[in-house]
Amino acid sequence: MQAEQEDHLKSEQEHSNGGLHPLFSSEDGDIVLGSKDRVLFRVHSYTLKTTSGWFRAMYSLPQRSATVTDVPPETIFVDEDSATLEGLLRMVCGLPVPRLDSYDIIEPILHAAEKYDMPGPMSIVRALVMTPPLLAEPLRLYAIACRYGWQDEAMLASRYTLTLNLHAPEFRSTLQKLSTDALLNLFQLHRTRREALRKRLDDPPFVNDNGDTSCSNCGSLVDYHTWRELKYVIIMEMDARPLGDTVVNPGLLEWPAARACWAAKCINCDRVLYDKTLTMRVIRECIEQLPTTIDPLPPPYPPPILPRGASI
Numbered sequence: 001m002q003a004e005q006e007d008h009l010k011s012e013q014e015h016s017n018g019g020l021h022p023l024f025s026s027e028d029g030d031i032v033l034g035s036k037d038r039v040l041f042r043v044h045s046y047t048l049k050t051t052s053g054w055f056r057a058m059y060s061l062p063q064r065s066a067t068v069t070d071v072p073p074e075t076i077f078v079d080e081d082s083a084t085l086e087g088l089l090r091m092v093c094g095l096p097v098p099r100l101d102s103y104d105i106i107e108p109i110l111h112a113a114e115k116y117d118m119p120g121p122m123s124i125v126r127a128l129v130m131t132p133p134l135l136a137e138p139l140r141l142y143a144i145a146c147r148y149g150w151q152d153e154a155m156l157a158s159r160y161t162l163t164l165n166l167h168a169p170e171f172r173s174t175l176q177k178l179s180t181d182a183l184l185n186l187f188q189l190h191r192t193r194r195e196a197l198r199k200r201l202d203d204p205p206f207v208n209d210n211g212d213t214s215c216s217n218c219g220s221l222v223d224y225h226t227w228r229e230l231k232y233v234i235i236m237e238m239d240a241r242p243l244g245d246t247v248v249n250p251g252l253l254e255w256p257a258a259r260a261c262w263a264a265k266c267i268n269c270d271r272v273l274y275d276k277t278l279t280m281r282v283i284r285e286c287i288e289q290l291p292t293t294i295d296p297l298p299p300p301y302p303p304p305i306l307p308r309g310a311s312i
């Protein structure tokens with residue numbers, strides 16, 4: 001589905017055909033679109049009218065007399081750069097689609113597709129956003145999915161964000177692009193996982209701060225500060241990486257707080273205080289049962305957006 005690399009490179013070269021893009025220079029095109037960087041795309045108005053609500057509306061307005069046949073087609077300059085316009089026109093004209101493997105490529109295309117009310121390009125990008133290069137930045141995927149109301153993609157992207165610490169400074173600019181609802185839903189997912197595990201660690205078989213705890217072997221009171229410290233480290237890890245995978249491994253196997261806990265013994269009878277195998281199993285099971293995505297939202301997900309006029 002992706003275009004050949006040569007096509008991609010070609011678009012970046014100087015166009016010698018009177019400024020016309022070589023893929024869009026057909027003589028019988030009756031409209032010319034000019035990109036922000038002055039590349040011209042000669043296309044058929046029929047294509048634009050049938051694929052774009054914006055152009056359909058524009059052509060519903062009174063047009064220049066159709067009896068005049070020898071005038072050059074009118075040129076409409078738009079806000080998009082040539083790479084974005086090329087991508088959009090390739091999709092609506094049935095040409096090989098450009099490489100859609102980075103957010104710097106797909107974001108302007110989506111923006112333009114929304115502006116010109118072009119559901120075709122929007123659907124093509126949507127079909128490709130779950131591919132590895134884009135999944136590698138789940139927070140940006142989440143932002144786009146929420147922005148355009150793609151609920152399934154938003155839910156999946158939210159799952160992929162669980163490896164991220166949303167409080168890290170590098171994510172601030174992406175989080176700022178989210179709607180309040182989208183942002184709160186994501187924070188809720190991350191917090192719910194941490195809090196659910198924290199609560200579980202206070203329930204049996206774990207000891208908690210309510211009342212004294214005695215050695216299961218000799219019955220003497222035990223000091224369980226090692227477990228309290230490990231619990232703290234577990235929660236801090238869940239806060240930074242809510243997926244929880246690193247809690248089980250290497251956390252409970254290698255953290256100094258974990259080693260101290262597994263080594264702790266009753267000062268009276270010298271029996272180990274904590275069952276490492278049971279503790280690890282219960283924590284792993286709890287993490288596996290935590291919610292993994294944001295909750296589905298009732299439609300409509302985003303507010304309806306009115307297309308903005310292009311510069312003419």
Ligand SMILES: [Zn+2]
Nearest residue numbers: 215218266269
């Ligand atoms: Zn004891």
